[in-house]
Amino acid sequence: MTQSANNKIEINVAYLGPAGTYSQLAAMEFFGSDVGLVDCSTIDDVFSAVETAQTTHGIVPVENSTEGAINNTQDCLVDCSAKIIGEQIVSIEHSLLAQSGTKKSDIRRIASHKQSLAQCRNYLSANFPQVEQLECSSNAEAAILAQSDANTAAIASGFAATIYKLHCLEDHIQDKSNNRTRFLVLSLGETEATGEDKTSILVYTENKPGALFRVLEPFEKYQLSLTKIETRPSKKEAWEYVFFIDFEGHAKDRITMELFDVLKVCGAEVKLLGSYPASKLV
Amino acid sequence: MTQSANNKIEINVAYLGPAGTYSQLAAMEFFGSDVGLVDCSTIDDVFSAVETAQTTHGIVPVENSTEGAINNTQDCLVDCSAKIIGEQIVSIEHSLLAQSGTKKSDIRRIASHKQSLAQCRNYLSANFPQVEQLECSSNAEAAILAQSDANTAAIASGFAATIYKLHCLEDHIQDKSNNRTRFLVLSLGETEATGEDKTSILVYTENKPGALFRVLEPFEKYQLSLTKIETRPSKKEAWEYVFFIDFEGHAKDRITMELFDVLKVCGAEVKLLGSYPASKLV
Known part of the structure; x- marks a missing residue:
């Protein structure tokens, strides 16, 4: 973390x-x-950039409202030394x-990320049934292709259009409206309570019948509202799981703090991923 | 379903x-x-082949012990009219x-599915650091490539080696042992209880605090052991979830049957995906 002459912390x-990715859009909407x-x-x-204090x-994207959890991000959170200090919801508008x-x-040719092509399947088959579809590693890559070839169109955000000086032939072409992605903001710092916060934890339970129930019981007892629960393989033993819980x-x-004590007594191992102001958009 | 002259039902x-895929191997191990x-x-x-009685x-693969749930299969189960009538665990041995x-x-050149290349990352960097890696749509596709080119090797199963008459240069090359995939067997028929069965259901809950807890409570009351719980977006509303539960x-x-009645009273909607003999291998 660097500090400029006027003592303002540079972010x-x-x-x-x-x-031009939705991730950059999320960063700009948040910061x-x-x-x-x-x-x-x-x-x-x-x-790794955050953990080694390069930034x-x-x-990072953690969940899409249609496609579900982003496993890569969840797996990174397991070993992560940084904390979640915020969340940002971005509307996916192709x-x-x-x-x-x-x-x-x-x-x-119409280029885009595989998932975006899938999200516009009906639009493409109605309007461009004969046109070749090209899968790219991101929508921004597709925009870069369109920038260099007059016969290639890209499916990407209006934000990518601005970045790459492209013309928007049609808006809102995805088949489902109300498609949103939730991003997590990471930092080595921590946040203070605001009164409208959310906490994300990882819970390892014993591999015994009723283990998940015993984890959820204290949330009910303390009337702490779960907003989310996800299961991932523990990577330790085959068919052992770790739970991602937001409340x-x-x-x-x-x-x-009482809840964490009770969970420990139940035999659950808890890793705090972070506490942060809840997005109004969820 | 066709019946041959001797009245034996043909499967x-x-x-x-x-x-040559692990899916074919699973089919042969099961049937x-x-x-x-x-x-x-x-x-x-x-x-669709099962639902339209073409077969x-x-x-179908539903879960890998390292990589987690196969979302595509879970999403198909939501609208599926066929039932799960069995499960098969296959060891992934590259x-x-x-x-x-x-x-x-x-x-x-070493060809394989992206996930298999990733699962052999340590082996490849230790033994073939300079060799080009080629991503294929399946390990069997990679084996087909190796069949036609003496300088291309494929990462695939010993089963694929038999199918494509390839020579095995080295066994067990994946970085983690104990990597297994669980497959589900689908059919329009149903199974009778054997005494050692598993049931898979889908549960839609009200989008209210404590909803998941109220779903799990009856399992605890009836001492029904949950073997698995997964969350997927409901696809109806953004940030609404459906739970996949095995018990x-x-x-x-x-x-x-009593459990299902209690869940209904709690406001949960249950879809039975199937009951089937539990695999000894889980």
Whole structure:
């Protein structure tokens, strides 16, 4: 973390690049445009940039409202030494982008990430049934392709259109509206309670019948509202699981500290991933 | 379902092809070699072959002990009209395969599915640091490539080696031992209780605090042992979830029928995915 002459802490944020991804959009929506941005090529690299203090913050996608959890991010959280200090929800709004001057009838190829092509399946089969589809590693990569070829269109965000100076041929082309992705903001620092917080924890239970029930029982007892529970393989033993749990409250609340004590008595191992102000958009 | 002259019901099984995949191996381990096999190009196609009675059975991967749930299969189960009638656990044992006569020093390219390349990352960097890696849509596709090119090796199972008449240069090359995949067997029929059964259900809960706890409470009350719980987006509303629950018991057991009644009273909607003999290997 670097400090400038006027003693203001400079913020720089690692995100999953290249420029123009929904991850960069999430970073700008969370931090505003007045921060440094560092693009990384993998989610693992974003975690490592934060953990080694190359950047003050990182932002990673954790869940899509249609596609579900992003396993890579969850697996990184298991061993992560940084904390979650915020969340940001971004609306996934796909547009059809091309060079200025390109008309729909000029398009010979439509490039995008596999998931985005799938999310626009109905639109594409109704409007471009004969046009070749090209899978790219990200929507931003697709926008870069469209930038260099007048016959290639990209499916990407309006934000990518701005970054790559592309023309928007059509907006809102995804089959389902209300498709959103939730991002986590990471940092080596911690947050103070605001009164409207959320806490994310990892729970390892004994591999015994009723173990999950005994983990959930204290949440009910303390009336702590679970907003989310996810299962992942523990990576220790085959068919052993770890639970990702989000609930309303801050780790420094008295009631949360009591909860952690009770969970320990139940034989559960708890790792605090972070407490942070809950997004109003969830 | 077709019946032959001697009145024996002919079994044919849809699986995720091409020939030589772990899915085919799972089908043969479950049914033996005396059944018809129909290779499909996607998991969706396997479901649809069973639902439209093109085949009597289907087999689909549902979970890997290291990588976790296979979302595509879970999403298909949500709308599926067929039932789960069995499960099969297959050990994932990768080998390095090439044409007979090819030595390790001849290898210029190693082909496999992305996940298999990742599972052999340590082996590859220790033994083939300079060799090009080629991602294929399946390990069986990689074996087909190796069959036609003496300088290409494939990472695939010993089973694929037999199918494609390839030579095994080295066995057990995956970084983690004890890597297994669980497959589900689908059919339009149903199974009778054997006394050692497992039941899979889908549960939609109200989007209210404590909803998951209230779903798990009756399992505890009836001492029904949960073997598994997974969360997926409901696809109806953003941030609404559906739970995949496996537990010990059969849907026709009196106690299970009581459980379903109690869940209904709690406001949960339950879809029975199937009851089937539990694999000894889990």
